[in-house]
Amino acid sequence: MVSNVSRKRDSVFRAISDPTRREILGILRTGSHSVGEIAQNFRMSRPAISKHLRVLHTAGLVSTRRHGTQTRCQLNAAPLVGVRDWLREYESFWKDSLEGLKRHLEENK
Secondary structure, three states: OOOHHHHHHHHHHHHHOOHHHHHHHHHHOOOOEEHHHHHOOOOOOHHHHHHHHHHHHHOOOEEEEEEOOEEEEEEOOOOHHHHHHHHHOOHHHHHHHHHHHHHHHHHOO
16 A cells, blocks of 8 residues: 555655656755746746656645745755655665675785
8 A cells, every 4th residue: 555655755756757857956056046047947848847846846846836936946855854764765775786786896806
C-alpha cells in the first residue's frame, strides 16, 4: 500500500527528474524571481516555463505569490528532505561496495 508520504516523495522525484525543473530550482536558490525572470534563462516559451513551475508547485518545491501584476516564485527545499532520507537507505550499500573495491585493489597490487 502506498502511503501519503510515499506519494509526496514520488511527486518530488517526478518534479526533479526533468533537467529544466532542476535548473529552475537552481535559479530559485538565489532568491525570489518572477516567472518572466525565470523564463529569460531558457530558450522556451513562457507558458512552457509556467508548466514546469506548476509541476514544481504541485510537488511543494516552489511557492508562489502575487506581487502586483507579477507572480513571484520562491524555493521551498523542505520536500527534498524526503529525497535525502530515501538516498540514505542506500548509503550502507555504497559504503560496502567502496570498501570491497578498496580491499580488492589492495589485494591485487
